[in-house]
Amino acid sequence: MTRFFVTAEDMQPEFLVLTGENAKHAKVLRLKEGEEVLVCDGQGQECICAVSDVSEGQISLVVRHRQASQTEAAVRVSVYMAFPKADKLEHVIQKATELGAHEIVAFPSARCVSRPDEKSLKKKVERWQKIAASAAEQSGRGVIPEILVLASYKDALKRASQADKGILFYENERAVTLKMSLQTGNYRTISLLTGPEGGLEPGEVQLAREAGLDICTLGKRILRCETAPLCALSAIMYHVGEF
Amino acid sequence: MTRFFVTAEDMQPEFLVLTGENAKHAKVLRLKEGEEVLVCDGQGQECICAVSDVSEGQISLVVRHRQASQTEAAVRVSVYMAFPKADKLEHVIQKATELGAHEIVAFPSARCVSRPDEKSLKKKVERWQKIAASAAEQSGRGVIPEILVLASYKDALKRASQADKGILFYENERAVTLKMSLQTGNYRTISLLTGPEGGLEPGEVQLAREAGLDICTLGKRILRCETAPLCALSAIMYHVGEF
Numbered sequence: 001m002t003r004f005f006v007t008a009e010d011m012q013p014e015f016l017v018l019t020g021e022n023a024k025h026a027k028v029l030r031l032k033e034g035e036e037v038l039v040c041d042g043q044g045q046e047c048i049c050a051v052s053d054v055s056e057g058q059i060s061l062v063v064r065h066r067q068a069s070q071t072e073a074a075v076r077v078s079v080y081m082a083f084p085k086a087d088k089l090e091h092v093i094q095k096a097t098e099l100g101a102h103e104i105v106a107f108p109s110a111r112c113v114s115r116p117d118e119k120s121l122k123k124k125v126e127r128w129q130k131i132a133a134s135a136a137e138q139s140g141r142g143v144i145p146e147i148l149v150l151a152s153y154k155d156a157l158k159r160a161s162q163a164d165k166g167i168l169f170y171e172n173e174r175a176v177t178l179k180m181s182l183q184t185g186n187y188r189t190i191s192l193l194t195g196p197e198g199g200l201e202p203g204e205v206q207l208a209r210e211a212g213l214d215i216c217t218l219g220k221r222i223l224r225c226e227t228a229p230l231c232a233l234s235a236i237m238y239h240v241g242e243f
Numbered sequence: 244m245t246r247f248f249v250t251a252e253d254m255q256p257e258f259l260v261l262t263g264e265n266a267k268h269a270k271v272l273r274l275k276e277g278e279e280v281l282v283c284d285g286q287g288q289e290c291i292c293a294v295s296d297v298s299e300g301q302i303s304l305v306v307r308h309r310q311a312s313q314t315e316a317a318v319r320v321s322v323y324m325a326f327p328k329a330d331k332l333e334h335v336i337q338k339a340t341e342l343g344a345h346e347i348v349a350f351p352s353a354r355c356v357s358r359p360d361e362k363s364l365k366k367k368v369e370r371w372q373k374i375a376a377s378a379a380e381q382s383g384r385g386v387i388p389e390i391l392v393l394a395s396y397k398d399a400l401k402r403a404s405q406a407d408k409g410i411l412f413y414e415n416e417r418a419v420t421l422k423m424s425l426q427t428g429n430y431r432t433i434s435l436l437t438g439p440e441g442g443l444e445p446g447e448v449q450l451a452r453e454a455g456l457d458i459c460t461l462g463k464r465i466l467r468c469e470t471a472p473l474c475a476l477s478a479i480m481y482h483v484g485e486f
Contacts, residue, residue, distance in 0.1 A: 238478035
């Protein structure tokens with residue numbers, strides 16, 4: 001069933017209207033009266049609707065059934081990533097969305113080579129949010145992960161440590177595995193943090209430890225900064241029973 | 244420690260010589276007499292060597308210690324991927340190498356849009372092999388995964404089913420999870436198969452079942468064809484205790 005995202009305000013109880021990009025998309029698909037579509041608010045609520053009218057730039061829908069999204073993970077995983085170079089963040093946003101991340105949070109750290117300046121940031125976040133929306137639609141999700149940018153590494157630690165479980169992956173950690181970390185405690189929310197190309201500094205790792213995060217290895221091989229969060233996210237989704 | 248790959252024939256018992264690209268690389272790194280380097284045969288054997296002489300285009304080494312590679316997974320995972328479009332296969336080769344794949348096998352399937360013609364294939368495989376070598380070096384591996392191309396889907400099934408465990412991921416499978424599949428049997432070798440952009444045909448899935456492969460889901464969300472093998476590989480490495 002074709003999936004459309006609307007704002008939470010546009011999710012009316014009985015009748016919905018698709019406009020703008022959604023109407024254009026519906027036209028491309030040649031939607032006809034009587035056909036069923038899925039409309040999501042991008043926050044986990046969705047409804048199955050029937051097309052009642054197709055006009056220029058506007059598709060009218062009748063709500064048939066409301067439900068919580070069927071494709072969201074039971075555990076909410078937030079992916080915290082130190083700003084990487086170039087288009088790697090876009091890659092991670094697209095893939096982490098497919099893999100079921102609840103939100104994606106970018107932050108600066110000591111060895112970050114690239115960090116967007118204040119001026120360009122607004123446009124970039126808009127672009128990143130669109131990438132997440134597109135990946136959410138394609139993968140059949142009911143939630144569009146929010147893309148957040150924090151001002152400092154300390155802000156990232158503070159926010160990440162509010163999850164039931166916070167995990168930082170560090171290439172020099174040998175003893176503590178992700179499996180060990182996941183085997184203790186009850187958690188409905190997980191934050192996972194990974195560093196930039198040059199890695200995290202020992203002092204930064206120490207700060208994470210003090211903030212209550214588990215410091216874990218991702219194995220004996222050195223993963224690129226864009227591979228690490230996706231590998232960890234895949235393993236976490238596997239661990240919590242998603243597949 | 245800097246890592247160089249040489250051919251198995253060049254792995255002499257007491258003295259080694261780095262030439263060609265390796266010598267160029269050593270020059271860029273300004274290697275000096277007495278420094279230690281790691282030399283790998285790309286097949287799981289490596290030795291720690293000391294630089295004994297630096298000449299134009301040639302670095303002489305004395306072998307100090309021989310060992311099996313320390314960074315290879317105990318379970319050998321072969322990644323079988325139906326030919327995707329454009330540069331997605333290159334992406335999977337790079338990432339699967341980082342994640343510890345033993346080999347990467349490309350094959351045609353019914354809905355493959357793209358498959359390289361016979362003429363261009365040799366050059367492409369050479370290029371893919373170079374990508375794997377570069378990723379193996381960067382991630383600190385002792386094995387360079389071999390890149391294989393098979394002529395048919397049936398060839399892929401036949402070869403994949405020779406592993407201790409063969410798993411095919413299918414988007415329409417709902418009941419059998421990867422976790423269920425991995426919880427049965429003893430295995431030192433695993434084959435994982437994923438389809439192209441348009442998915443596998445039901446008939447192809449049936450053939451895989453008949454060949455003895457487990458048909459598994461990767462969860463409720465639809466993964467792109469280049470995301471699926473990397474997600475599965477990450478989960479398998481996690482399951483077998485790599486991190």
